[in-house]
Every structure is written in structure tokens, then in C-alpha cells.
Amino acid sequence: MTLTTTEISSPGMTLNMGPQHPSTHGVLRLVVELDGEVIHSCRPVIGYLHRGLEKMMEARPYRQNVPFTDRLDYLASLNCNLAMAQAIERIGNVTVPERAQYIRVLLCELNRIASHLVFLGTFATDLGATTVFLYSFREREKVLDLLEAMTGARLTYNWIRAGGVAADLPEGFAEGVRAFLEEFRVALDENDRLLTGNRIFRARCEGVGVIPREMAIAYGASGPVARGSGIPYDIRRVAPYDVYDRMEFDVPVFSEGDCLARYCVRIEEMRQSARIILQCLRELPEGETTTKLPKIFKPPPGEAYSRTESPRGEFSVYLVSDGSPNPVRVHIRTPSFVHLGLLPALLPGVKVADVIAILGSLDTVLGEVDR
Amino acid sequence: MSIQTTAPNRASQAGQWAAGILITVLLVAIVSALPLLPWQKLEPVTRFFGEHPLLNALIKAVLVATVIALQCLFLIWLERKFAGWMQARLGPMHVGWKGTLQTLADALKLLTKEDVIPAQADRALFALAPYLVFVASMLTFMVLPFSLTWVGYDYNLGALFALSISTVGALGILAAGWGANNKYSLLGGVRAVAQLLSYEIPMILVVLSVVTLADTLSLTRIVQQQAGLWNIAAYPLLLIPGFLIYFACALAEVNRAPFDLPEAESELVSGFHTEYSGMRFAIFFLAEFANNFFTAGFAVVLFFGGWQGPILPPVVWFTIKTLLLIILMMWVRWTLPRLRIDQMMGFCWKLLVPLALALFCATAVYLVR
Amino acid sequence: MSEESEGLRGIKERFGEALLAAEEADGELRLTVAAGRLTALCAYLRDEPILAFDYPADLTARDTGEQLILWYRLVSIAHNRTALLHVELSRENPAVASVTSIWPGLNWFERECFDLFGIRFPGHPDDGDPARMRILLPEDWEGHPFRRDYEPVFSGDPLHGPQERN
Numbered sequence: 001m002t003l004t005t006t007e008i009s010s011p012g013m014t015l016n017m018g019p020q021h022p023s024t025h026g027v028l029r030l031v032v033e034l035d036g037e038v039i040h041s042c043r044p045v046i047g048y049l050h051r052g053l054e055k056m057m058e059a060r061p062y063r064q065n066v067p068f069t070d071r072l073d074y075l076a077s078l079n080c081n082l083a084m085a086q087a088i089e090r091i092g093n094v095t096v097p098e099r100a101q102y103i104r105v106l107l108c109e110l111n112r113i114a115s116h117l118v119f120l121g122t123f124a125t126d127l128g129a130t131t132v133f134l135y136s137f138r139e140r141e142k143v144l145d146l147l148e149a150m151t152g153a154r155l156t157y158n159w160i161r162a163g164g165v166a167a168d169l170p171e172g173f174a175e176g177v178r179a180f181l182e183e184f185r186v187a188l189d190e191n192d193r194l195l196t197g198n199r200i201f202r203a204r205c206e207g208v209g210v211i212p213r214e215m216a217i218a219y220g221a222s223g224p225v226a227r228g229s230g231i232p233y234d235i236r237r238v239a240p241y242d243v244y245d246r247m248e249f250d251v252p253v254f255s256e257g258d259c260l261a262r263y264c265v266r267i268e269e270m271r272q273s274a275r276i277i278l279q280c281l282r283e284l285p286e287g288e289t290t291t292k293l294p295k296i297f298k299p300p301p302g303e304a305y306s307r308t309e310s311p312r313g314e315f316s317v318y319l320v321s322d323g324s325p326n327p328v329r330v331h332i333r334t335p336s337f338v339h340l341g342l343l344p345a346l347l348p349g350v351k352v353a354d355v356i357a358i359l360g361s362l363d364t365v366l367g368e369v370d371r
Numbered sequence: 372m373s374i375q376t377t378a379p380n381r382a383s384q385a386g387q388w389a390a391g392i393l394i395t396v397l398l399v400a401i402v403s404a405l406p407l408l409p410w411q412k413l414e415p416v417t418r419f420f421g422e423h424p425l426l427n428a429l430i431k432a433v434l435v436a437t438v439i440a441l442q443c444l445f446l447i448w449l450e451r452k453f454a455g456w457m458q459a460r461l462g463p464m465h466v467g468w469k470g471t472l473q474t475l476a477d478a479l480k481l482l483t484k485e486d487v488i489p490a491q492a493d494r495a496l497f498a499l500a501p502y503l504v505f506v507a508s509m510l511t512f513m514v515l516p517f518s519l520t521w522v523g524y525d526y527n528l529g530a531l532f533a534l535s536i537s538t539v540g541a542l543g544i545l546a547a548g549w550g551a552n553n554k555y556s557l558l559g560g561v562r563a564v565a566q567l568l569s570y571e572i573p574m575i576l577v578v579l580s581v582v583t584l585a586d587t588l589s590l591t592r593i594v595q596q597q598a599g600l601w602n603i604a605a606y607p608l609l610l611i612p613g614f615l616i617y618f619a620c621a622l623a624e625v626n627r628a629p630f631d632l633p634e635a636e637s638e639l640v641s642g643f644h645t646e647y648s649g650m651r652f653a654i655f656f657l658a659e660f661a662n663n664f665f666t667a668g669f670a671v672v673l674f675f676g677g678w679q680g681p682i683l684p685p686v687v688w689f690t691i692k693t694l695l696l697i698i699l700m701m702w703v704r705w706t707l708p709r710l711r712i713d714q715m716m717g718f719c720w721k722l723l724v725p726l727a728l729a730l731f732c733a734t735a736v737y738l739v740r
Numbered sequence: 741m742s743e744e745s746e747g748l749r750g751i752k753e754r755f756g757e758a759l760l761a762a763e764e765a766d767g768e769l770r771l772t773v774a775a776g777r778l779t780a781l782c783a784y785l786r787d788e789p790i791l792a793f794d795y796p797a798d799l800t801a802r803d804t805g806e807q808l809i810l811w812y813r814l815v816s817i818a819h820n821r822t823a824l825l826h827v828e829l830s831r832e833n834p835a836v837a838s839v840t841s842i843w844p845g846l847n848w849f850e851r852e853c854f855d856l857f858g859i860r861f862p863g864h865p866d867d868g869d870p871a872r873m874r875i876l877l878p879e880d881w882e883g884h885p886f887r888r889d890y891e892p893v894f895s896g897d898p899l900h901g902p903q904e905r906n
Contacts (some may be wrong), residue, residue, distance in 0.1 A: 128709025200710055220846070316798060318811065345844070353632075
């Protein structure tokens with residue numbers, strides 16, 4: 001005997017998730033059509049945080065554009081600084097002193113750890129495990145303390161400038177970083193015991209929001225999202241910048257493409273970041289920390305772009321110069337913008353609770369989506 | 372310049388624990404001293420109330436409601452402190468000594484807040500729902516024996532009464548979810564009803580097993596039978612799994628993680644009580660903690676010998692055991708992530724119900740063997 | 741090097757008349773293509789195994805004052821190589837066929853180009869409905885602010901932005 005099922009269609013319900021919703025991580029609005037608990041279709045609506053940064057940058061000299069980038073991915077603003085600084089250096093053919101390159105890598109990796117810790121905490125909270133949030137933020141606090149000692153700021157650092165970094169490492173920084181990494185290793189292991197192996201956590205993540213390899217490529221996914229789908233695409237490896245070509249680190253790749261794979265990529269990346277930081281501290285050469293740029297910096301006409309690996313993925317800045325002190329066009333390619341574009345293809349058929357899990361696993365920052 | 376990263380302060384953590392233990396000891400001491408008071412001098416008063424049963428019932432109801440409200444204040448404080456300690460932070464610290472008066476302050480704040488009813492809400496349902504939930508959880512206390520004498524009404528169908536009246540709460544939650552005319556609330560309400568009704572079944576089956584073993588539905592009689600040996604020790608093969616099933620169901624019945632789907636802060640923006648504010652919200656909160664206390668107390672009655680225990684007065688024993696169970700529930704709550712709706716229903720219908728049924732059959736076989 | 745030149749030669753053979761400029765520098769393919777042959781070129785770039793530009797990295801536009809220039813950045817994951825495509829469009833009624841059927845990832849980038857520059861993309865799922873094409877700006881926004889001739893409309897109320905309705 002075979003059982004037959006009858007499709008019962010109902011008019012469904014349109015639910016506006018956001019812009020005020022605790023789990024959209026900012027001001028994202030998802031217009032979802034619901035059939036009971038199941039998502040029929042989803043249309044993300046963005047732009048609530050649109051400040052026209054790209055347009056504002058056109059009205060300012062190149063170097064004054066770096067602080068704007070702090071407001072893009074505010075969880076990893078040093079990485080954004082880096083992308084902008086690099087684009088400026090490319091268009092103006094500026095070389096960066098070696099020591100500055102090391103410091104940049106060091107700072108970016110510290111910031112990557114801080115950013116991934118926010119991911120860890122918010123992702124766990126999205127799934128209902130609130131305690132992990134506080135544990136991961138406790139660790140992040142230590143990174144922020146270090147970065148504050150370095151830059152004086154806790155979120156918008158504006159420390160990586162065109163030509164180098166703003167100043168040298170403060171006294172005692174290396175010891176502070178080493179002490180933190182020692183504690184951090186223990187904390188990561190603790191997290192593995194608390195969350196990664198948890199059966200409920202795995203049940204919520206495994207097989208949820210699967211992005212197949214081909215889909216990830218066709219949609220331009222990058223960073224942990226691409227690496228969670230089996231694509232070994234890490235700008236630090238495929239197009240090394242600064243001193244990443246001298247660093248020894250692994251690019252974690254998981255082929256499952258689900259939320260758990262993306263989570264595991266990020267957890268493993270934190271360990272690799274710790275490795276890179278220790279190498280930087282070990283090999284840090286003496287020397288200048290910045291190349292002096294002329295007072296009025298006029299790059300030759302042309303265009304240039306930078307590619308950097310931010311914690312969220314490929315973060316690149318495209319600059320066009322006409323020989324004047326201001327850029328004529330600035331475009332910022334942000335990974336979160338691309339990853340949010342995956343949602344309409346990813347969500348149909350999943351449950352309401354999975355929306356939160358999938359959105360959390362993409363780890364988007366609305367500041368860089370809306371620009 | 373030197374850089375200091377924040378490290379956990381062991382000394383202050385020890386202080387936290389000391390404070391917690393001290394407060395517990397103090398409370399136990401106060402409750403223990405209660406029977407030493409000259410109650411017999413109140414004899415004419417009790418006789419007067421004995422002659423006026425309606426007045427008697429009213430006074431008892433007010434007393435029970437007050438006690439529950441106070442106990443909820445304590446439980447909420449305990450929950451916040453406990454969560455704080457688990458999460459490497461202090462919890463409430465500012466109002467009163469170690470934050471003891473924090474919940475009182477919160478309750479006062481909620482009392483003074485505006486009672487907002489959304490324009491599109493179903494006013495009657497919206498206004499009524501919190502009281503429906505509250506009354507249901509209050510009524511369960513009527514039969515819960517704190518000791519042989521400290522029981523609202525020693526009903527000989529106590530277990531049945533408690534189980535059936537606690538189900539009424541689901542109706543209130545559904546009314547809240549529907550009445551608020553908010554889509555999140557509706558989803559939360561629907562989830563709540565599906566969850567509460569599903570988990571009722573294995574819970575009832577386990578309770579039925581205990582009742583069959585005890586051969587009575589009266590909660591006081593069930594406790595009295597455990598004078599020598601607690602049920603869970605008397606029938607370990609049957610009731611240890613029985614207690615585990617009951618505990619899982621109890622977590623679901625009081626909407627606690629990993630089964631807090633109806634409230635699911637991160638998905639449904641706290642679900643069925645999204646739209647509630649002020650006192651109505653406080654009443655939901657109160658009902659939730661009262662429910663929590665009841666499910667834990669019910670488990671103590673069924674499995675852990677109720678008020679039975681040496682030296683300390685029965686009420687104290689009952690409270691200690693219940694509090695330990697509640698702390699266990701808090702521990703689970705602050706450790707585990709939340710299940711998804713289909714996983715939660717699957718856990719109930721595919722695992723708990725068959726297990727509870729098998730348990731009930733095993734109990735029957737054990738009794739007729 | 742020979743393999744890359746082979747790829748470029750193949751492109752030149754096929755799209756000779758449509759290629760306005762083609763060069764290879766710093767390991768990048770830099771092509772300027774006529775708007776009419778864009779989709780054909782993109783499909784070729786993606787499907788030809790020695791090119792295999794399967795990854796859409798970026799798309800943006802700029803307004804030079806005389807014309808609008810679209811800038812596509814494509815990456816080949818397998819060969820780890822970049823291709824830059826330029827498409828020049830007239831400022832009056834700019835339109836170019838959508839490549840969302842080849843790289844769905846460029847959907848939102850095309851919407852952004854419409855939003856900020858007013859470039860239409862026939863073939864885009866939301867083409868023809870400005871309210872759905874708008875992405876960063878409000879649905880009812882008028883004009884395209886990144887064009888050189890854009891005049892911001894001030895609502896007169898300093899508390900509200902341009903064009904914001906009370």
C-alpha cells in the first residue's frame with residue numbers, strides 16, 4: 001500500500017523580519033512569505049544604513065578616505081582600512097616599509113579574531129545558547145583592550161594609513177598579545193567542548209542552508225562562506241599582499257557547505273590567525289613604519305583596485321584617479337553585500353528558525369552592505 | 372606602559388558563592404523558625420475561619436498568591452544570579468545587597484509602566500490572556516503539598532487535577548498569541564500550544580506510572596508512602612528513566628531552553644508576549660516562574676519523597692529539593708542551544724512518547740507479575 | 741604565458757570586431773567590449789576551459805562626464821587569474837544586457853548600478869520595475885545620485901534628508 005499526500009495550499013502570511021529584529025544583526029529587513037513555519041520566498045531589503053560613503057569619498061583627498069572605511073565593517077575596521085590604504089598605494093605606486101607590513105598583518109589578524117568572536121557569540125545566541133555569547137565576548141574584550149592600547153580606539157581604529165601604519169607598536173604590546181593568545185587557546189578548546197560537540201547545536205547546523213560549490217562560485221561567495229563550500233579561495237593565499245606570502249598558515253576548507261561548515265571554518269581560522277600573529281611577532285623587523293606621502297597627494301590618472309581578505313570575505317576597493325587630489329570614483333566591494341544576495345536562493349523551504357541560523361552563519365555586517 | 376588584559380577575579384567569584392550559600396542558609400533558617408512561633412494562640416481565629424469556609428478559602432488564596440509572588444521574586448533573582456555566575460559575570464549587584472532587591476525594583480518599574488494595548492489587538496483576549504495563564508499556574512499550587520499540613524486542599528484526585536489545570540495555561544498563551552494581532556506572537560502562540568499539548572502526553576504517562584505504583588492519585592498519600600524510601604530509589608529501573616522523561620517534558624512545559632521555542636528571543640522576538648508591557652508582562656513572567664516551581668515541586672512529590680527528610684522541618688525539605696531541581700533546570704537552560712520546531716516535535720513523538728508508553732507497560736507488568 | 745596568450749587569442753578570434761581594446765598586463769586580462777556582445781563574451785569567458793572565469797568578483801560603474809563605463813571584475817578560481825571588462829555606454833538611456841543568467845551573483849550589483857547610475861539591464865529579473873531595482877536608496881527615490889548631472893533635491897527641512905517625505 002502506498003500513502004499519498006495531498007498538497008494543501010494556504011494563502012500564507014507575509015512576515016517582515018526586521019529592520020528591527022534582534023537577529024538581523026543591524027537594520028536588515030527580510031520580507032518572507034510564510035506557509036506555517038516554512039519559508040516560501042524571501043526578499044531582503046537593504047539600504048537602511050546607506051550613507052553614500054562612496055560619494056562622500058569623491059569629495060575628499062585620498063588619505064582622508066581611510067577613516068570612512070572604519071564605518072563599513074565596524075567589527076573589523078582595520079581590515080577595511082587596509083583595503084583602502086592598499087588601493088591608494090597601488091594607484092600612487094607607494095611602497096610600504098617592511099615593518100609596517102608586518103604590523104598590518106598582525107593587526108588585521110587580531111581584528112579577524114575579534115570579528116570571528118563576535119560571529120561565534122551572535123551565532124550561538126541566534127541558536128539560543130546565550131552563555132557562549134558572554135564567553136566569546138570576554139575573549140573579544142581582551143583583543144579590544146590590546147587594540148585600544150595600540151590605537152586608542154576600540155572599534156573605529158583608523159590606524160592603517162596610506163603608506164604604512166599610524167605609529168609603531170606600544171611598549172609591552174608583544175607580551176600582551178602573547179599572553180592573550182595563551183588564554184585564547186584555552187578558551188577556544190573550552191568552546192569546542194561547550195558548543196561544537198553539542199548535539200542540539202549540530203542538529204541545528206548540519207545540513208542547514210547548504211550552499212553547493214557551484215552555487216557559491218556563481219554567486220561570488222568569498223571568505224568563510226566559500227571555504228565552507230569547498231572552495232579554497234583565500235585572498236591571503238591566492239593573491240598574497242603585505243607579508244602574507246611569508247606566513248605559514250593553513251586555509252581551512254570544509255566541503256559540506258552548511259552552517260556547521262561555515263562555523264568550523266571560522267573557528268579554525270581563529271587558530272590560524274593566532275599562528276600568523278605569533279610569526280609576525282617573531283619575525284618583526286626593525287625599521288620605519290610609514291612612507292611619507294607628499295602633502296598634496298596626486299596619483300597619476302588611471303584606475304586601481306585592491307583585494308584583501310576581510311573576516312567576512314573578499315573586501316576590495318576600486319579607485320579611479322584623474323590626476324587630481326580627490327578620487328573621481330571609489331567603489332567598495334564588500335563580502336556581506338554578496339552574501340546577503342544568496343538569501344533569496346537559500347531560504348525557500350526552510351523553517352523560520354533556520355532563517356536565523358543561515359543568516360547568522362553568513363555573518364553579515366550591515367554597515368558594509370549598505371555603505 | 373604595560374598592558375593588562377582582564378582576567379577573572381577568583382576572589383570575587385568565591386565571594387559570589389559565599390553570598391549565595393549565605394542567603395540560602397538564611398532563608399532556610401527563617402522558614403525553619405516558622406513552626407516555632409506560637410501558632411496555637413491563633414486558635415480562636417482558625418476556629419472562626421473554620422466556621423466560614425468561603426472566607427477561609429479567600430484568605431488561603433490570598434496567602435498562596437502572596438507566597439508565590441514572593442517566591443517568584445526570589446526565583447527570578449536566583450535565576451539572574453545563577454546565569455551570571457555561569458556566564459562569568461556578576462548578575463544584578465546594585466539594588467540591595469548583592470542585588471537582592473533587583474527583582475522588586477523591576478516589579479515596581481513594571482507596575483508603574485503604561486499598559487499598552489495595540490490598536491489592532493483583540494482587546495478582550497489580549498487583556499484576559501495573562502490572567503488565564505496566571506490563574507492556571509496558581510491553581511496548581513492548590514494541591515501541591517509543601518508538607519502534610521501545608522497544602523491548600525488535600526484533594527484525593529490531586530495528580531489528575533494538577534495535570535489538567537496546568538493544561539489550561541496553553542489556552543491563555545494561545546489567546547495571548549492570537550489577541551495581540553502580531554505575527555510573531557501568533558507564531559509563538561501556535562508553537563506554544565503544539566509544544567505544551569505534545570509534551571503533556573509523555574508527562575502524563577510518566578505520572579500515571581507513578582500513580583499506578585502508589586495506587587493513589589492523592590499527592591499527600593504519594594508522599595506519605597515514600598517515608599522510608601523515595602520512589603526513585605524504590606523503583607530505580609522504572610523511575611530513573613521515568614524521571615528523565617518527566618524532566619525533559621517539564622522543561623518543555625515551562626518553555627525553557629532547549630524548548631523555549633514559543634518565546635525564542637532571537638527568532639520570534641519573545642513570541643507570544645512580544646506586545647505585552649507593564650503589569651501584564653509581569654504577570655506572564657510571574658506565571659512562568661510559578662509554573663517552574665510547580666513542575667519542580669511536582670517532580671519532588673512524585674520521585675524524591677516530597678517533604679520527607681530528617682531533622683529539618685518538612686516545608687524546608689520540600690523547598691530545598693524543589694530549589695535544587697529548579698537550579699538543575701537553570702543549568703540546562705543556560706547551557707544548551709534551542710531546538711527547531713520539527714526537531715522538538717520529533718523528540719517528543721518519536722522518542723519520549725514511545726519511551727513513556729513502554730515505561731507505563733513495564734510498570735503494569737511489574738505490578739501484576 | 742603561452743596559455744594565457746592562447747586564451748586572449750581565442751577571444752580576439754571570436755570577438756574581434758566587438759573588442760575595442762584587449763591587452764594582458766600583470767597577469768590580468770583587460771578587455772573593452774561593445775555593449776551588444778557583452779553576454780556572448782561573458783558566456784565564452786566562463787565556459788572556455790582555458791579561461792574559466794567562473795567567479796564574478798565585482799561590478800560597478802563610473803560616470804566620466806561623456807559616457808558611463810561599466811567595470812566587471814571576474815576571477816578564475818581554477819587558474820587564479822583576473823579579467824577586467826570595460827563596457828562603455830552612452831549617457832542617454834544607458835542599457836546593457838544583464839548577465840545574471842550567467843552569474844546570479846551579479847544580480848545585486850546590477851541593481852546597484854541602476855540605483856546609482858540609472859543603467860538599465862534588460863534581462864534582469866527585476867528590470868522594468870524601478871521600485872524593485874532600487875537597492876540602496878528608497879524605492880521611490882527620483883534620479884540617480886552618482887551621475888555627474890545629478891542635482892540633489894533638498895526637502896527644505898533640515899531634519900529630513902533630501903527627498904524624504906514627511
